[in-house]
Structures are given as structure tokens and as C-alpha cells.
Amino acid sequence: MEVAESNEMTLETVRDSLIRQEDTIIFSLIERTKYPINVGAYDKTKTAVSECSDSLVEFMVKETEAAYAKCGRYENPEEHPFFPDGLPTSLVPAFNYPKILHPAAASINVNSTIWEVYFSQLLPLITVPGDDGNYATSAVSDLACLQALSRRIHYGKFVAEVKFKDAPKKYESAICSQDRDALMKLLTFETVEERVKKRVAKKAMLFGQEVSLDDNYDEKKLKIDPAIVSRLYEEWVMPLTKLVEVEYLLRRLD
Amino acid sequence: MEVAESNEMTLETVRDSLIRQEDTIIFSLIERTKYPINVGAYDKTKTAVSECSDSLVEFMVKETEAAYAKCGRYENPEEHPFFPDGLPTSLVPAFNYPKILHPAAASINVNSTIWEVYFSQLLPLITVPGDDGNYATSAVSDLACLQALSRRIHYGKFVAEVKFKDAPKKYESAICSQDRDALMKLLTFETVEERVKKRVAKKAMLFGQEVSLDDNYDEKKLKIDPAIVSRLYEEWVMPLTKLVEVEYLLRRLD
Numbered sequence: 083m084e085v086a087e088s089n090e091m092t093l094e095t096v097r098d099s100l101i102r103q104e105d106t107i108i109f110s111l112i113e114r115t116k117y118p119i120n121v122g123a124y125d126k127t128k129t130a131v132s133e134c135s136d137s138l139v140e141f142m143v144k145e146t147e148a149a150y151a152k153c154g155r156y157e158n159p160e161e162h163p164f165f166p167d168g169l170p171t172s173l174v175p176a177f178n179y180p181k182i183l184h185p186a187a188a189s190i191n192v193n194s195t196i197w198e199v200y201f202s203q204l205l206p207l208i209t210v211p212g213d214d215g216n217y218a219t220s221a222v223s224d225l226a227c228l229q230a231l232s233r234r235i236h237y238g239k240f241v242a243e244v245k246f247k248d249a250p251k252k253y254e255s256a257i258c259s260q261d262r263d264a265l266m267k268l269l270t271f272e273t274v275e276e277r278v279k280k281r282v283a284k285k286a287m288l289f290g291q292e293v294s295l296d297d298n299y300d301e302k303k304l305k306i307d308p309a310i311v312s313r314l315y316e317e318w319v320m321p322l323t324k325l326v327e328v329e330y331l332l333r334r335l336d
Numbered sequence: 337m338e339v340a341e342s343n344e345m346t347l348e349t350v351r352d353s354l355i356r357q358e359d360t361i362i363f364s365l366i367e368r369t370k371y372p373i374n375v376g377a378y379d380k381t382k383t384a385v386s387e388c389s390d391s392l393v394e395f396m397v398k399e400t401e402a403a404y405a406k407c408g409r410y411e412n413p414e415e416h417p418f419f420p421d422g423l424p425t426s427l428v429p430a431f432n433y434p435k436i437l438h439p440a441a442a443s444i445n446v447n448s449t450i451w452e453v454y455f456s457q458l459l460p461l462i463t464v465p466g467d468d469g470n471y472a473t474s475a476v477s478d479l480a481c482l483q484a485l486s487r488r489i490h491y492g493k494f495v496a497e498v499k500f501k502d503a504p505k506k507y508e509s510a511i512c513s514q515d516r517d518a519l520m521k522l523l524t525f526e527t528v529e530e531r532v533k534k535r536v537a538k539k540a541m542l543f544g545q546e547v548s549l550d551d552n553y554d555e556k557k558l559k560i561d562p563a564i565v566s567r568l569y570e571e572w573v574m575p576l577t578k579l580v581e582v583e584y585l586l587r588r589l590d
Contacts, residue, residue: 102370105366105547106367106370109363109366109367109543112359112363113360113363116356116360131406131407131427131428133427138407138428141406141407141427142403142404142406142407145402145403145406145407146400146403146404148399148403149396149399149400149402149403150396150400150472150476152385152395152396152399153385153392153395153396153399153471153472153475154471154472155472155473155476157472158470158472158473161472161473173385173387173395174385174392174471174472177469177470177471178469179469215431215432215433216412216431217407217408217428217431218404218407218408218409218411218412218415218428219409219412219415221407222404222409226480277549280549281547281548281549284547284549285547288542288543288545288547289363289542289543291542293359293535293538293539293542294535295531295534295535295538305359
């Protein structure tokens with residue numbers, strides 16, 4: 083058995099990170115449910131920021147990502163901006179991140195799909211209708227959700243790298259023939275996916291409960307529906323992660 | 337009995353908001369524990385951002401708050417910037433927030449104390465020593481904690497207003513004589529505070545647990561020590577909230 087170098091990623095550390103990121107995603111979604119949907123913040127036809135034609139959310143995310151970029155956030159291969167064009171360069175000393183990924187990884191960014199899914203499909207499922215005027219605050223909360231989802235889904239690059247390193251022969255022929263379907267099949271484990279869906283539902287139930295000092299547990303008062311979190315993983319998080327894995331593997335032998 | 341107008345704040349709605357904000361604070365603290373303390377991000381003597389002499393965290397918070405200000409975040413009387421000087425004006429249409437507070441409320445901002453307590457006392461308690469280079473990401477996580485604490489503590493303005501409206505006579509003589517100690521005494525309820533401390537510890541235990549599909553509950557694996565969250569409330573959150581309440585009441589009859 084090989085001894086893992088310190089800092090080396092293994093199937094075990096990758097799995098632990100994915101599980102920990104479930105908490106981050108669920109916390110951020112629960113926080114977003116504090117506000118109504120606030121359509122005005124992201125529907126350009128309802129409000130747009132003066133000086134540009136962006137919706138409030140687009141404007142806020144672009145401005146915030148510019149601030150993050152100056153602080154070097156996107157030097158980290160785990161972080162992906164939603165609006166990568168024209169970001170300012172980092173003003174802080176570069177950190178020497180361990181080189182784990184193939185350089186082609188840098189070209190993979192599915193954030194535009196995540197953005198679309200989040201605003202058009204997920205947000206209406208987790209929020210109540212209405213408009214409380216808290217656009218800036220709910221947009222900040224949207225960005226936290228988007229970042230958590232983006233980090234989890236793009237972590238597929240590391241998942242793919244570790245799987246490839248573990249058994250390169252298994253993937254080589256599908257990569258050489260650029261066979262997406264074959265790769266997708268090799269990356270799909272239904273029993274694992276079922277477990278993930280069950281675990282995130284359980285987390286949503288535990289983290290979204292109303293906690294009081296007496297032990298009355300009121301299921302009606304859950305802040306988020308566990309079935310929606312499970313569906314989020316089934317329909318969007320796991321498929322998009324596998325898409326990132328496939329895109330990465332297709333370039334892995336370049 | 338008076339019927340509450342819609343949108344009117346009552347002791348009940350204020351209490352519900354404070355309880356809900358406990359979740360926000362605990363979620364954000366749990367998230368921050370993912371990274372080591374990363375002293376370099378907030379110690380100016382270790383790193384400073386080129387072009388200015390700010391620490392990375394100061395720089396990031398200033399830039400991010402500027403973005404938020406343009407989106408109108410600080411028009412909301414529940415939100416308080418950490419660096420209020422020279423913030424840009426809002427570019428979005430003003431929202432007509434209900435006028436609940438006395439205008440003097442706008443002059444009360446204890447964020448510099450919150451900043452000091454957070455970095456010098458709380459952060460070393462909840463993080464492990466070390467430096468993983470994830471400065472930008474851990475700074476974003478710091479800001480989430482700071483904002484959650486700031487919102488809760490400044491919510492004291494609403495607490496004080498509702499308590500005053502409920503029984504103005506109770507506070508008038510102490511306000512007229514500008515007697516801080518008397519006001520602090522009127523605002524202190526030890527049994528309530530004990531309940532809050534117990535509840536936040538329980539929440540920290542529930543939200544910080546490692547969730548797995550089998551029912552093995554491993555207490556050693558808690559992400560944050562419930563006793564620290566309880567202490568945070570006892571030593572900082574509740575005293576600072578009461579400080580805000582006192583400051584507000586002192587100006588309430590201006």
C-alpha cells in the first residue's frame with residue numbers, strides 16, 4: 083500500500099470534503115429561506131441598476147467577485163467566479179496551492195448553468211412568494227448559495243483526478259475515443275447516489291428544525307423541505323458534478 | 337387589547353427574529369471552523385495588501401461593503417457596515433422601510449467593538465492554529481460571521497423600541513437622568529439569559545454534528561464546542577445587545 087504524501091488528495095479526503103460541503107449548501111439554503119423570493123432582485127425587466135442594465139443580483143455578484151478577485155480568491159483552484167470576464171488581478175502575494183489538477187481544468191466552468199438552475203428552478207422551490215424589499219440582503223444570501231453549489235460541483239475536477247489516478251487504465255480508452263457516455267457510465271454509482279440523497283435529506287431535517295429547550299419536535303416548522311434538498315442533489319448537484327468530471331477526463335490526456 | 341398593524345413589531349416578533357438569528361450566527365461560525373485561524377489574513381504585520389496598508393480582511397470587507405452599499409444594503413435599518421466612512425451611495429431605487437426606530441438610532445454602531453472581539457477573542461477559540469493559504473475564502477467566511485453578529489447585536493435597537501413602546505413609564509425617569517446603570521438593570525433578565533445560553537449550546541450541538549445515515553452519534557466530532565457558543569452569548573452577544581439597547585434608550589426622548 084502506498085503511503086499518502088501530506089496534502090495529497092485521496093478518495094477518502096475527497097469524499098470527506100464532499101460530505102462537509104453538503105452542510106455548507108444546506109446552511110446557505112436554509113438562510114435564504116428567511117426572505118421571500120424577491121423576484122425584483124434578479125428579474126431585469128422589473129428593476130435594473132442605474133448605470134448599467136444588470137439586475138441587482140448580477141450587479142452585486144459582479145462587484146463582489148471583483149473585490150474577491152483582488153484578494154486572490156480565484157487563484158484557488160477550488161473557486162470559480164460567476165462572471166470571470168474582466169476580473170481584476172490579485173493584489174495579495176500568491177499562495178503556492180498544491181498542483182493537483184491537469185492544467186486543462188482551468189478552462190472548465192459550469193457556473194452559467196448553476197446560475198440558471200438556481201434562479202429559475204431552485205429558488206422558487208425554497209422561498210415563499212413575495213417581496214419584502216430586502217433585495218441587497220437576499221442577494222448576498224443568493225451569492226452564498228451559488229458559491230456553495232459552485233464549489234461542490236466544480237469539486238468534480240478533484241473527484242475525477244483522484245479516480246483517474248487510482249485506476250487510469252479504466253478511463254483511458256473512453257478518453258481516447260472522447261466517449262462522453264462511456265465516461266458518464268464509469269462515473270455513475272447508483273447506490274452511492276441513493277445514500278447521498280438520503281443523507282442530505284436527513285441533514286436538511288436536522289439543520290432546519292426549530293430548536294427549543296423542551297423536546298417538542300415540530301416537523302411542520304422545518305425551514306426547508308428535505309425532499310427538495312434531496313431533489314436538488316438528484317437533479318442538479320450530482321449530474322452537474324458528473325458533467326464536470328466528464329469534461330475534466332475528456333481533457334485529462336491532452 | 338390592541339390589534340397589531342401588519343408589519344408592526346411586537347415583543348413576539350422581535351423575540352422570534354432573535355431566535356432565528358441564533359441559527360444564522362451558529363451556521364456561520366460552523367462554516368468558519370472549516371479553515372484554520374489563518375492569522376496572516378488579519379494581522380497587518382504579517383501581510384498587507386499592496387496599494388494600501390490594510391490587512392487582507394480589512395481590505396476585503398471594505399471592498400465588499402462598497403459593493404453592498406451600491407446595492408442599497410445599508411438603507412435597511414437592520415444592517416450596519418463595519419467601515420461606514422466614505423461608502424458609495426445606493427444605485428438602486430429606495431425601498432420604503434417601515435419607520436420603527438427613533439432617528440437617533442442611525443448614530444449607534446458598535447461594529448468596531450464586534451470586530452475587535454471577533455478577531456482577538458472569538459476566532460482563536462473556534463479555529464485550529466495554522467495557515468492553509470485560503471485567506472480570501474476564510475475572510476469571506478469571517479465577514480459572514482461578523483455580519484450575523486452585527487445584525488443580532490444591533491437588533492437591540494428594535495428590542496429597546498418595542499420594550500419602550502410597551503411600557504414607556506418604566507424607562508422615562510432613567511432616560512431623563514441619563515442613568516445607564518439603571519437602564520441596564522431594567523433590561524437584564526437573568527432567567528431569560530440562562531435560557532438563551534442553553535438554547536444556543538443545544539443548537540451548536542445539533543447543527544455541528546456529523547450526520548451519517550446510521551444513527552451513531554459521535555460527540556467527539558462536533559464542529560464547534562457548544563460551550564464556546566454559550567460563552568459567546570454570555571460574554572459578548574447579550575452584553576453588547578444590551579449596550580445597544582441602553583444607547584438607544586438614552587436617545588429615545590431626544
